[in-house]
Amino acid sequence: xxxxxxxxxxxxxxxxxxxxxxxxxxxxxxxxxxxxxxxxxxxxxxxxxxxxxxxxxxxxxxxxxxxxxxxxxxxxxxxxxxxxxxxxxxxxxxxxxxxxxxxxxxxxxxxxxxxxxxxxxxxxxxxxxxxxxxxxxxxx
Amino acid sequence: xxxxxxxxxxxxxxxxxxxxxxxxxxxxxxxxxxxxxxxxxxxxxxxxxxxxxxxxxxxxxxxxxxxxxxxxxxxxxxxxxxxxxxxxxxxxxxxxxxxxxxxxxxxxxxxxxxxxxxxxxxxxxxxxxxxxxxxxxxxxxxxxxxxxxxxx
Numbered sequence: 285x286x287x288x289x290x291x292x293x294x295x296x297x298x299x300x301x302x303x304x305x306x307x308x309x310x311x312x313x314x315x316x317x318x319x320x321x322x323x324x325x326x327x328x329x330x331x332x333x334x335x336x337x338x339x340x341x342x343x344x345x346x347x348x349x350x351x352x353x354x355x356x357x358x359x360x361x362x363x364x365x366x367x368x369x370x371x372x373x374x375x376x377x378x379x380x381x382x383x384x385x386x387x388x389x390x391x392x393x394x395x396x397x398x399x400x401x402x403x404x405x406x407x408x409x410x411x412x413x414x415x416x417x418x419x420x421x422x423x424x
Numbered sequence: 425x426x427x428x429x430x431x432x433x434x435x436x437x438x439x440x441x442x443x444x445x446x447x448x449x450x451x452x453x454x455x456x457x458x459x460x461x462x463x464x465x466x467x468x469x470x471x472x473x474x475x476x477x478x479x480x481x482x483x484x485x486x487x488x489x490x491x492x493x494x495x496x497x498x499x500x501x502x503x504x505x506x507x508x509x510x511x512x513x514x515x516x517x518x519x520x521x522x523x524x525x526x527x528x529x530x531x532x533x534x535x536x537x538x539x540x541x542x543x544x545x546x547x548x549x550x551x552x553x554x555x556x557x558x559x560x561x562x563x564x565x566x567x568x569x570x571x572x573x574x575x576x
Binding site: 312313314315316318319322323326358385386406407409410 | 451454455457458463466469470471473474476477501504505507508509511512513
């Protein structure tokens with residue numbers, strides 16, 4: 285995993301041996317961003333938020349790097365599937381987990397095909413977060 | 425001390441009724457579990473965000489449904505967002521209205537959509553009033569020197 289320092293707009297800067305897990309929460313809903321941040325912070329993880337897929341892509345383009353991206357499916361400006369495809373096209377190999385309030389399997393599968401590592405119904409709960417962070421820790 | 429015990433009992437009874445009557449579901453309990461010393465006003469903060477965004481969404485929905493040529497895709501997008509945000513705070517009855525609302529969007533049924541919008545507004549403002557009462561009870565308990573009972 286490449287760590288880059290410098291001109292990034294990310295507040296999750298990885299410097300030297302700092303191994304703290306850093307998560308990007310991408311969601312257009314303010315309440316959901318707040319809830320997911322609080323859930324992750326409880327696990328001692330650093331978080332940053334983006335309001336839509338374009339902001340997430342721009343963060344990576346600016347040199348930011350995250351261990352985990354929690355990507356909402358439906359967002360204005362750039363949706364989750366489009367942002368995920370773009371990130372993978374850019375060579376981003378961070379773990380990207382989709383979240384959606386759409387329960388249908390067909391919609392989740394379509395989102396998965398965009399390049400996700402996993403997909404869950406939102407809002408996430410503590411158990412799901414714990415399981416995701418376990419997977420991130422294995423890769424860390 | 426009696427006052428605190430009375431207020432706490434009132435709080436427990438009121439909260440229980442909100443779950444029993446379907447205003448709140450387990451997601452609200454999950455929010456309360458995230459509140460702690462480092463985040464003492466977490467639930468109120470998140471609910472306030474929900475209130476602000478919901479009122480904008482309801483206005484957007486009303487505007488969208490008043491158009492000469494209704495864009496049902498746009499209406500559905502707003503309803504989807506409302507459903508998502510109401511789920512995130514455990515506003516069960518609001519979320520359930522959104523489910524029905526989305527079906528009418530898919531059918532491009534204007535009358536159904538307008539009816540659902542009225543229902544969504546009704547359920548939202550009712551729930552808002554109930555939550556504001558709940559938060560007021562919490563403040564009364566704290567002002568009296570007591571602690572707010574944790575619902576499990």
